[in-house]
Amino acid sequence: MKKLDFVIIIVAVLVACALYFSGILKFGDSGSYAVVYLNGEEKKRYALSENINDLIQSENGVNEIQILNGSVSIISADCADKICVNHVPIYRNNESIICLPHKMVVEIQNDDKKYIDAVTN
């Protein structure tokens, strides 16, 4: 290994840590809603306080979403890669599960956003 190798690795790790710990890109505390987006548009909104199983039908396929004890996971999908199914359950604000083949995003959101919306409205 040469000098610049170390420089690159250290700079990259520092940038990642700076982005994470500065709070700009940090996951928050536990959120209160799971919001499902298809093609960037909001389709459904679930409260994390309830346990629920639901099917999300998109034009490319079906994902089955499960909310259990405040965390969200995808328990089955008819896509090829199954990345969303293998994803760990999410519960913190701004966390997301993304299914690229179905262009589906499940995002955790907080009450804050809703509150701000209410003010601006």
Add this chain to the structure above:
Amino acid sequence: MSKKIAYYSVFASLAILMGYVEAVVQIPVPIPGVKLGLSNIIVLLCMYVMGVKEAFYISIVRVVVSALLFRGFLGVWYSLAGAFLSYFTMIIAYKLKNISVIGVSVVGGIFHNIGQITVAYFMLGRNVVIYLIPVLIISGVITGFIIGIISKYCMEYVKRKI
């Protein structure tokens, strides 16, 4: 000339094969979808042994073929964005002094992830993907480092044979 064509095809098919191995054997990591990028070993080898331009052609063939074979049509755009961005940043790193294949590989790993996240940002229309950037930089460093070490040891053998 025919020797060159043979090398092109050997490297291209090796790169595609690496993509296949990765599609079949999933590494158990907590973040799904993170891959080592085994085919980058081949691209790095080409870059150092055959040249920058040659490695670029092999990279294109590899991406288009393996994306269509293993990931479907939509996957082509993610793969192309990742491959192009990582390749061009790797060329820049390669031209620098005082850098070994490990550093070049780390740069490639990081920018491969950045390229894919950029496409995901536009395709999904959700800025939530930017929250993944710190995780993806770190995973790019780790996978790039491993790939760099493997390439370093492979290169000694390949250089001796070619």
